[in-house]
Amino acid sequence: GENVEQHPSTLSVQEGDSAVIKCTYSDSASNYFPWYKQELGKRPQLIIDIRSNVGEKKDQRIAVTLNKTAKHFSLHITETQPEDSAVYFCAASGGGWSGSEKLVFGKGTKLTVNP
Amino acid sequence: NAGVMQNPRHLVRRRGQEARLRCSPMKGHSHVYWYRQLPEEGLKFMVYLQKENIIDESGMPKERFSAEFPKEGPSILRIQQVVRGDSAAYFCASSPAGQISEAFFGQGTRLTVV
Numbered sequence: 001g002e003n004v005e006q007h008p009s010t011l012s013v014q015e016g017d018s019a020v021i022k023c024t025y026s027d028s029a030s031n032y033f034p035w036y037k038q039e040l041g042k043r044p045q046l047i048i049d050i051r052s053n054v055g056e057k058k059d060q061r062i063a064v065t066l067n068k069t070a071k072h073f074s075l076h077i078t079e080t081q082p083e084d085s086a087v088y089f090c091a092a093s094g095g096g097w098s099g100s101e102k103l104v105f106g107k108g109t110k111l112t113v114n115p
Numbered sequence: 116n117a118g119v120m121q122n123p124r125h126l127v128r129r130r131g132q133e134a135r136l137r138c139s140p141m142k143g144h145s146h147v148y149w150y151r152q153l154p155e156e157g158l159k160f161m162v163y164l165q166k167e168n169i170i171d172e173s174g175m176p177k178e179r180f181s182a183e184f185p186k187e188g189p190s191i192l193r194i195q196q197v198v199r200g201d202s203a204a205y206f207c208a209s210s211p212a213g214q215i216s217e218a219f220f221g222q223g224t225r226l227t228v229v
Contacts, residue, residue, distance in 0.1 A: 001173070006157075032215060032216060034216070036220075042222070043206065043220040043221060043222045043223055044158065044206070044220050045220070046218075046219075049216060089157055089158065093215050101146070101163065101210075101213070101215040102148060102160050102163050102171055102215075103148070103158075103160070103208075103215065103218065104160060105150075105157045105158045105159075105160075106157060107156060107157040108156070108157045
C-alpha cells in the first residue's frame with residue numbers, strides 16, 4: 001500500500017520568511033496530493049491540492065510542486081505570518097473508484113512562525 | 116449545508132465500556148472515511164464506507180472495532196471493551212462518490228478512556 005513520508009517534523013521561521021515542507025510517496029499509481037492545515041483542537045482543513053498531470057500550483061502565498069518521477073511533492077509558504085502557525089499534513093490518494101480513494105497522510109509538520 | 120457533523124465532540128469511557136461515535140456526512144456526500152489521530156501524530160486511515168457497504172477496512176484493528184453506514188442515519192464507529200490505548204481523536208470525512216478532492220472533515224470526537 002501507499003506510504004507517505006513527511007519532513008521536517010518541526011519547522012520554526014521568522015515572520016516574513018518562507019517555509020518549505022517536503023513529502024515523498026511510494027505508490028506510483030497515486031495521482032492526487034492534497035495539503036491540510038490543522039490548528040490545535042480543530043479539524044484538518046484543505047489548503048491546496050495538486051493532481052499528477054500538473055507540476056506546480058499556486059494560490060496567493062501558498063504553492064505546491066510535484067515531481068512524479070522522483071515521487072515527491074512540496075508545500076511552499078511565502079511571507080509567513082503568525083496565523084500560519086499550525087500542523088501541516090501532506091497526503092496522497094489513488095483518486096479512483098477502485099477503493100484507492102482513501103487519503104494516506106504523512107505524520108505532519110508543526111510550523112511555528114515567530115513574530 | 117452544515118458540513119460533516121460528528122457527535123459527541125468529547126466522550127469519556129471507562130476501560131471495558133463501549134464507545135459509539137457518530138458521523139453525519141455533508142448533504143450530497145455518499146462516502147464516509149474514518150481516521151484516528153493519536154496525540155502529536157498524523158491521521159491514520161481506518162475504514163472507508165458507502166451506504167450499506169464497506170469499501171476498504173484495511174486500517175481497522177482486527178478486534179473490538181467495527182463500522183457501519185446504514186441506508187438511513189449516520190455512520191457509526193463502534194469500539195467495544197475500550198482500553199487506554201484507544202484514547203485519541205477520531206475524525207470522519209465525507210465526499211461525493213469518486214471525488215476525494217471534495218472530501219471534508221468533521222470536527223472530530225475526542226475519546227478519553229479512564
